[in-house]
Each structure stands twice: as structure tokens, then as C-alpha cells.
Amino acid sequence: MPHAPGPLTPDTPLLEVLRSPAGDEVLRRLAPSVVESPLLHTYQNHPVGLVLRTEEGLDEQARRQVLQELQDLDPAAPALVGTAPAPAAPSRTYEGDDVAPGSAAVSAPGEVEVWQRFEVVLQGPSHGNPWTDVELSARFFGPAGDSRDVSGFYDGDGRYLLRFLPPEAGDWRFETTSNARSLDGVQGELQVRPGSGRGPVRVADQYHFRYADGSRYLPIGTTCYAWTHQDEELQDLTLQTLAASPFNKIRMCVFPKSYTFNTNEPSRYPFAREQDGGWDPTRFDPAYWAHLERRIDQLDELGIEADLILFHAYDRWGFSTMDAATDDRYVRYAVARLSSFRNVWWSLANEFDLLHTKTEDDWERWAGIIGRWDASDHLRSIHNCRDVYDQSRPWITHVSMQRTDVYRTAENTTGWRAAWGKPVVVDECAYEGDIDQGWGNITGEEMVRRFWEGALRGGYVGHGETYLHPDEVLWWAKGGELHGTSPDRIAFLTSIVEQVPGGVLEPLPGSWDAVSAGVPGEHQLVYFGNHRPRFRRFFLDPDTTWDVDVIDTWSMTVDTVPGPRSGRFVVDLPGRPYTAVRLRARR
Numbered sequence: 001m002p003h004a005p006g007p008l009t010p011d012t013p014l015l016e017v018l019r020s021p022a023g024d025e026v027l028r029r030l031a032p033s034v035v036e037s038p039l040l041h042t043y044q045n046h047p048v049g050l051v052l053r054t055e056e057g058l059d060e061q062a063r064r065q066v067l068q069e070l071q072d073l074d075p076a077a078p079a080l081v082g083t084a085p086a087p088a089a090p091s092r093t094y095e096g097d098d099v100a101p102g103s104a105a106v107s108a109p110g111e112v113e114v115w116q117r118f119e120v121v122l123q124g125p126s127h128g129n130p131w132t133d134v135e136l137s138a139r140f141f142g143p144a145g146d147s148r149d150v151s152g153f154y155d156g157d158g159r160y161l162l163r164f165l166p167p168e169a170g171d172w173r174f175e176t177t178s179n180a181r182s183l184d185g186v187q188g189e190l191q192v193r194p195g196s197g198r199g200p201v202r203v204a205d206q207y208h209f210r211y212a213d214g215s216r217y218l219p220i221g222t223t224c225y226a227w228t229h230q231d232e233e234l235q236d237l238t239l240q241t242l243a244a245s246p247f248n249k250i251r252m253c254v255f256p257k258s259y260t261f262n263t264n265e266p267s268r269y270p271f272a273r274e275q276d277g278g279w280d281p282t283r284f285d286p287a288y289w290a291h292l293e294r295r296i297d298q299l300d301e302l303g304i305e306a307d308l309i310l311f312h313a314y315d316r317w318g319f320s321t322m323d324a325a326t327d328d329r330y331v332r333y334a335v336a337r338l339s340s341f342r343n344v345w346w347s348l349a350n351e352f353d354l355l356h357t358k359t360e361d362d363w364e365r366w367a368g369i370i371g372r373w374d375a376s377d378h379l380r381s382i383h384n385c386r387d388v389y390d391q392s393r394p395w396i397t398h399v400s401m402q403r404t405d406v407y408r409t410a411e412n413t414t415g416w417r418a419a420w421g422k423p424v425v426v427d428e429c430a431y432e433g434d435i436d437q438g439w440g441n442i443t444g445e446e447m448v449r450r451f452w453e454g455a456l457r458g459g460y461v462g463h464g465e466t467y468l469h470p471d472e473v474l475w476w477a478k479g480g481e482l483h484g485t486s487p488d489r490i491a492f493l494t495s496i497v498e499q500v501p502g503g504v505l506e507p508l509p510g511s512w513d514a515v516s517a518g519v520p521g522e523h524q525l526v527y528f529g530n531h532r533p534r535f536r537r538f539f540l541d542p543d544t545t546w547d548v549d550v551i552d553t554w555s556m557t558v559d560t561v562p563g564p565r566s567g568r569f570v571v572d573l574p575g576r577p578y579t580a581v582r583l584r585a586r587r
Contacts, residue, residue: 008070010049017048019356022073028321030066033057036316038259041354042437090135090179095125102176102185104160113195115212117340118164120174124183126158131283132329136178138162140190140375143170148375152176152183153336156286163340165376166192167199167212200342200376201305203397207423207458208504216503219425220494221249221307221462225350226257227479228295229266238479239298245482246491247463249305251347251427254292254334258316261435261472269317270330279317281326289337300343307345307427309383310334310366313354321357331366332373339374346370346378347400351385367395383427391420402428406438410454410461414507417458424459426450431476432484433466440466440476444485445554449578451490452527452553455497456517458507463490492556496525496582524583527553534575540583542567549582550574558582 008016008023017023018035027035034040034055043051048070052063105123112118125134136152152162160183166172169192176186199212201219209217222245227238242250256266268291272283296306310331313320322330338344348363348370349355363382370380381400382389391399399422403409409429416424431440432447447463454461465475465484473480497505501519508524510516513531518524521544526536540546548561548571561571564586573579 007075008048008073010052010067011047012070013045014048014051015044017070018044020073021357023070024356026066026069026073030062030069031055031058036258038263038314038316041314042260090133092179094128094133094179095181097181099181101181102183102187104182104186106186106188108188108190110189111191111193112166113193113197114166114169115197115199115342116166116195117342118166118190119340120162120164120188122152122160122162122176122183122186123158124160125180129282130154130158130160134160134178134180134183136160136162136176136180136183137373138164138174138176140164140166140172140174142166142168142172144168149373150339150375151332151336151373152178153333154284161337163337165200165340165342166190167376168192169194197342200378201345203379203423205504206421207417207506209398209423217248218494218497218503219249219305219460219462220247220490221251221425221427221460222247223251223428223431223462223464223476224479225251225253225309225312226262226266226477227252228292229253229256229268230264230478231267234473234478234480235295237481239295239302241479241481242299242304243302245487246494247487248303249307249345249462250299251307251309251350251462253309253312253350255312255315255319256317257312257314257477259314259477261466261474262314262477263472270319281322282329284333293337293341296338296341296344300341305343305345306341307347307381308334308338309347309350311348311352311355311358312350313356320355324362327362328365328369331369335370335373339370339376339378342376344376344378346374346380348380348382350383351402352382352389353385353387363389364393364395367393371395381425391416391422396422398423398425400425400427402426403430403439410450410457410459413454413457413459424454425462426454426459427462428464429454429461431464431466432486433474433476434468435466435474437466440464444489445578447484447486448489448493448553449529451486451493452578452580453515453529455493455505456507456515456525456527458505458517463487489554489556493553496551500525518583522585525580526583527580528573528577530577532575532577532579533573535573536571536581537568538565538571538583539568540566545586547584547586549584551580551582552576552578553580554578 108120139147139149141147150164155161172190174188178184201209201217204210268288270288271279272285299306379397383400413424429450430442432444433440451461467483500523505517508516514526514528516526545564545566550559
């Protein structure tokens with residue numbers, strides 16, 4: 001978001017200083033420990049003067065210099081405008097005329113199944129810097145005469161790869177385009193057989209989801225931001241835990257994370273390391289990406305969607321402040337490598353509005369890169385902290401939301417659906433746990449209540465867990481094991497939803513004091529949340545006979561009321577919170 005002009009004083013909240021490009025530059029130059037602190041986003045609402053006074057490693061003279069330079073800044077200085085320099089066109093003379101066009105050695109399978117990843121390996125040149133000097137793409141022509149473009153990528157050691165996820169059976173062919181003569185004009189054929197793969201998840205029925213094969217998908221999400229950046233043993237434990245859990249979607253970062261309870265150093269980085277310990281933004285590390293790909297494939301084997309977060313602000317390595325050319329190259333490389341994975345979703349950012357050096361033009365440009373080169377058309381979203389992105393943008397397939405109030409979260413689903421007409425996924429409704437931050441210490445009961453509240457309002461709520469751990473292994477960041485009480489109850493909710501005709505919940509007109517959803521005249525759920533009625537009156541069509549169930553959403557029990565009901569009737573209830581009533585029409 002643009003910085004509102006105004007003088008930067010010791011009383012200015014740190015967040016506003018960071019939102020000023022000039023203020024951010026002063027802090028990074030004179031007080032880098034502040035912007036690189038894992039606690040940055042915990043104290044950014046405090047006055048910058050107070051933050052500097054309590055920052056270890058800054059003496060009084062250094063603090064005065066920071067504050068003086070901040071106060072001397074021109075409050076009318078222009079904010080970021082979001083323009084990116086046009087990339088230099090790849091040289092057509094990267095390979096000489098003595099190299100025959102299309103002469104690279106090619107390796108590829110002759111056939112695959114529908115929605116099975118197809119990979120072409122080309123053995124090509126490795127001189128110079130192939131990561132930036134060579135551009136490679138291919139067009140795949142389908143049996144119906146349509147075509148799809150994919151971006152190729154360099155994988156090191158002279159290897160170039162093209163990946164494609166075929167959406168239909170039949171005979172396909174492809175042809176490459178490249179500025180490197182040996183990679184240009186390579187042609188091949190592919191036979192795609194019918195298969196049992198479900199394909200990527202798509203938006204369906206406006207507010208819900210299905211796999212590409214038409215089968216219903218109910219997102220039951222959890223968050224493990226940095227699980228692939230931990231040691232291998234912990235990553236394996238995370239997969240074991242997920243296999244025994246109800247979750248079929250996981251939010252996870254491509255870049256490592258630096259934040260409270262996230263202070264360990266990862267063993268791999270997306271970019272190649274240099275001898276001085278830094279990293280080279282013009283060269284990627286194939287080992288890092290191969291490791292990420294293996295974990296995404298393992299999630300797919302468990303039936304879990306990988307909601308990949310491309311950018312985030314919790315960073316001490318400089319990944320959140322890369323220049324536009326590096327950002328663009330990174331996004332295209334990620335799409336080239338990963339868009340052929342069936343279970344990938346694209347989340348442009350976690351809390352986009354905390355990435356103060358990025359602008360709306362940047363987000364729109366990266367959305368365009370994904371739209372141009374993701375031949376599988378995976379789901380796309382962008383996630384908020386305080387400021388909500390314009391979710392009406394056509395490239396956004398579904399609304400990915402964080403709570404916007406300490407208490408009211410899932411309750412907003414009704415308004416969000418009405419405002420944007422898209423599926424609403426409350427990816428962060430707060431986390432079950434006991435840490436000091438309010439977003440990470442709600443009870444399991446409250447987590448489950450938010451799931452039910454969002455579900456009956458026609459949306460989908462996501463899980464996370466932040467229980468203190470002696471080794472700082474908190475599920476929300478590093479994975480490991482689950483310790484909370486909500487997952488089993490979330491699975492119970494899913495089983496209730498799956499019994500609804502059509503397999504999804506649509507909101508129904510109801511009373512002001514309880515949410516209701518289902519299928520008109522066929523199936524209805526009424527949820528009372530924190531309230532605890534001893535009975536409930538119902539006024540329904542007297543020509544329809546109903547079977548009535550009383551559901552204890554916490555104890556996970558379903559008790560059927562004796563005898564069918566119709567018209568006007570009363571249902572006795574246990575007088576406990578987290579109770580629901582289900583009405584099933586007899587046919």
C-alpha cells in the first residue's frame with residue numbers, strides 16, 4: 001500500500017516507517033538488525049523511537065542518527081511506482097551458426113496418462129550463465145487442435161527441461177522455441193492414454209471446488225509455512241502426521257521464514273550459494289528445487305494440495321526485497337518447474353501488504369506471468385494482513401483471507417461471498433495454541449466453532465496449531481506432530497458435509513441467532529455455536545416429513561430424535577454450546 005505523506009518522527013509506528021521507501025532505506029542502512037529481526041512483525045505497531053531504544057546493538061549515537069535522518073526525509077517524496085525494467089532480450093548469438101537448429105539430444109517418454117506429468121529432457125549448452133542467457137519454451141498441440149504454451153527451465157549441467165500436464169487423451173505433439181540454436185525447433189510426439197488421475201482442483205458451482213475429473217473437493221486446510229526448510233527427519237515426521245490427519249491442503253512457503261519460533265537456518269536456498277555465504281540471484285539451485293518437488297509429490301500421494309506461497313515478508317536473507325528483474329525471473333522459474341504438478345495452488349503472497357517494497361503493479365505483473373505460463377491453469381490467490389487486495393481481479397480464482405478482527409472471522413464469510421462472488425477460503429482464522437500472540441492462542445473449541453461457522457456460511461476455514469514446544473517445533477511453522485484437539489472434530493464436520501446432497505453447504509435463510517445451510521426442502525443444518533439452547537422451535541412446510549438429528553459437534557455424536565416431524569414442532573437440546581440440528585427430508 002502507498003505510504004501516506006507525513007513527517008517521520010520518533011512517535012511514528014514502525015510499520016509506517018517501513019511503508020515509506022525512504023524510511024525503509026534508512027532503517028536497512030543504519031539499523032539492519034531491526035528489519036532483519038525475527039520479531040519485526042510483532043513490534044511493528046510500536047513507535048519507531050521506542051523500538052530503537054530497546055534494540056540491542058544500537059548505541060545512543062546510532063539511534064539519534066536514525067531518528068534524525070528519518071525526520072529529515074521529505075514527506076512529499078514519491079512512493080514506489082511499481083515499474084519494472086523491461087528484461088533484455090536473450091541474445092540470438094548465444095550459440096554460433098555452426099550449431100544446427102534443433103540438434104540437442106532429446107529424451108522423453110512416448111506416452112503418459114491424462115493428468116500425469118510429462119517431461120522432456122534436452123541436453124544443451126552450458127557456457128556463460130544459462131539461467132539468464134537462455135530462454136526456452138514449447139507449444140503443445142492437442143488432439144482437438146488447441147495448443148498450450150509451457151516455459152522450459154535450466155536444471156544445471158547442460159540439462160534443460162520442459163514439463164506438461166496433459167488434460168485430455170489423444171495424440172499430442174510439441175515444438176520448442178529458444179534463442180539457443182540447438183534448443184530451437186525441437187519437435188516430438190506424445191500419446192496420452194485415459195487414466196484414473198483426478199487432475200487439478202478447479203472452482204465449481206461458483207463458490208466451491210471440484211477436481212478436473214468432476215469429483216467433489218472439500219478443502220480442509222492446514223498451515224506449515226516452513227516445513228520443507230527443516231531437517232529431513234522432521235519433514236518425514238510431518239508427512240506421517242499429515243497421512244493420519246483429515247487435512248487435504250497445506251499452505252507452505254517456497255522461501256524460508258524468519259520469525260519468532262523460526263530462527264533456525266535452512267540447509268537449502270532457492271538460489272545458488274556463493275563462497276562468501278551469500279547467494280547469487282542470477283542462478284538457481286537445482287538441488288533445492290528437486291527437494292521441494294519431491295515433497296510436493298509426496299503430498300500428492302497423500303491426496304494433499306500444496307498451496308505454494310511465492311512471497312512473504314518474514315525474511316532475513318533479502319528474498320523479500322529482491323529487484324524486479326530477479327522477482328520476475330524467480331516467478332517464471334517456479335511456474336516452469338512446478339505448474340505440471342497436479343496438486344499445486346499458487347498463493348502470490350502471505351500477507352502481501354507487509355511486503356512494503358512491492359506494489360500493485362508488481363502483483364499484477366506476477367499474476368500475468370503465472371497466467372501466461374501455467375498451462376494447467378492452477379488456482380490462484382493472494383493473502384492479506386491488514387489491507388485486503390482487490391479480490392474482484394479476474395486472475396484471482398478464490399478468496400484467501402486472514403481474520404480481520406480478533407474475534408469476528410468466519411462470520412465475515414457471508415459478506416465476502418456477496419462482495420466478490422467467489423469461493424471463500426479463510427486460510428488463517430487464528431491458530432489453536434498457547435503462545436503470546438492473540439493469533440496463536442485460541443482453544444480447540446473456538447477453532448472448531450470457526451470451522452462450523454464458516455462452513456454454514458458457504459465457505460471453508462483453515463487450521464493451524466501453535467502450542468509451545470521446548471525445541472520451538474510449532475506445527476504452524478515447522479510441522480512435526482499435532483498436539484491440539486481440533487483435527488478430529490474438523491474431520492467430523494467434513495463427514496457431516498459429505499452427507500449433504502451435492503456434497504457442499506449453501507447458506508439457507510434462517511433466524512438471526514443461528515446460521516443455517518443445506519439444500520432447500522431436502523437437507524438443513526442449523527448451528528448454535530457458543531449459545532446453549534435447551535430447546536428449539538421449528539416452523540417448516542407441513543407437507544414435508546423430516547428426520548431430526550441433534551449433533552454435538554465437540555463430542556462428535558449424532559442422536560436421532562424419535563419419530564419424524566413436520567410443520568411446527570419443538571426439538572429438545574442439551575443446553576450445551578457447539579450443538580447443531582440436522583433436518584433430513586423423507587422421500
